[in-house]
Amino acid sequence: MTANSRRTFAIISHPDAGKTTLTEKLLLQGGAIHLAGEVKARGAARRARSDWMKIEQQRGISVTSSVMTFQKAYDGETITFNLLDTPGHEDFSEDTYRTLTAVDSAVMVIDAAKGIEPQTRKLFEVCRLRSVPIITFVNKVDREGRDPFETLDEVADMLALDVSPQSWPIGMGGQFQGILDFASGAVARPEGPSKEFLGRREENPDIPENFSEEAELAQVGYPEFDAEAYRSGDLTPVYFGSALKNFGIAELIDAIAAHAPPPRPQPAGEGHVAPDRDEVTGFIFKVQANMDPNHRDRIAFMRQVSGTFRRGMKLTPSGLGKPISVHSPILFFAQDRELADTAEAGDIIGIPNHGTLRVGDTLSERNEVRFTGLPNFAPEILRRVQLKDPTKTKQLRKALDDLSEEGVIQVFYPEIGANHIIGVVGQLQLEVFVDRLSVEYKVEAALEPAPFATARWIKGDRKALDEFESFNRANLARDRDGDLVFMAKSPWDVNYQVERNPELTFSATKER
Known part of the structure; x- marks a missing residue:
């Protein structure tokens, strides 16, 4: 697999929008349940836990960022998804900012019933500061909520970009509770499993007569999806769904695979380092202590920017000035932490250390690069x-x-x-x-x-x-x-x- 097969993205939202549930369902859909800090569970009781600290579990909020990896095959090609979960509270916007330096795109989660709340704006302004392409996921559409047009207008106003609905709730709060998928022309019930489609009206008389009118209304005034506009940060595709009921999750993963950018060049001094550079380079965007209280561990999270990393190779941290051998690099993959034998641009590597590595450090083979922006x-x-x-x-x-x-x-x-x-x-x-x-x-x-x-x-x-x-x-x-x-x-x-x-x-x- 090459760097082009990587999709490194963050999930951002305000508290209670369903970010943790969405993260869990993305991992389950992708066939992985592991994330940083998880104590491995067994059997049917296995659950993804990005909120691993005691205070997070007590309050049901995220106050630290986590890293999770899963894979999915598309037309014979395996896509590696590196998912970075961010704090869900505005007080941790600085941690969110640093996490966004390590991703190439983001999924913005909005509660359909609440819309955009005041504290949401600070987090999303952080996202815009990094010029990160955004996919918007309007969650909890199975509940009584506000007019979806109002939600879309709020997104457009807040982010100062175009919105392009890719799926749509039809008749929310009215006669018909369902979702239209423009791509397939089919309708699905929110209370049913994903892709339990009712079919087209000419095939199924249970679909209300006003279906086509509401579908047409949903498309008026909003631009068609433009991949180039999305990747340049001028447009956000919008998906409606329910993380709790596993509705719209598969479509969201497919959208990330199809449209989210592969690893992008990263700023370094007055220039940029491209992912196809031969030399292995990366930067530390996060350090986490005591993820495993039994071992008092300390993990530095490195976003790999270029090259092909191999376990045991020597890299020089800019803050140290002399090379270190990376013998036990970690990939947060599948159901447990795994030693990373190799890694490509876009991957997130955990490097155990005892204070050698710090946030902002550049790691490289020749010690000629300094990444900026943290x-x-x-x-x-x-x-x-x-x-x-x-x-x-x-x-x-x-x-x-x-x-x-x-x-x-x-x-x-x-x-x-x-x-x-x-x-x-x-x-x-x-x-x-x-x-x-x-x-x-x-x-x-x-x-x-x-x-x-x-x-x-x-x-x-x-x-x-x-x-x-x-x-x-x-x-x-x-x-x-x-x-x-x-x-x-x-x-x-x-x-x-x-x-x-x-x-x-x-x-x-x-x-x-």
């Missing part, structure tokens, strides 16, 4: 960490390093004062931090308000930085890389310092 974003909430047991200082430092590397938090070490400061985008991240601190690291800590509202990374010539530090030491900290950070008490404070120090750069993002 930034940190300025936090919107800052808190001081107060350790309850002073003897656990070492464990706290280890937890801060691990969780900041994963993107759960950012950590800052003040120039004055002993308490560490953590930064997050949303309140839920604080709850996840405290929960994982206790469960995984056996550290109890309290979070106290910090006298700061946001942070900015500072750059400039040495003389200007030294002068700025001498006057503002109480408002300065270092991040986990040792880079200087200005801790601002308010947005006004940021603007004031920017005006007073034109020779310095105060940045809300930092390239990892």
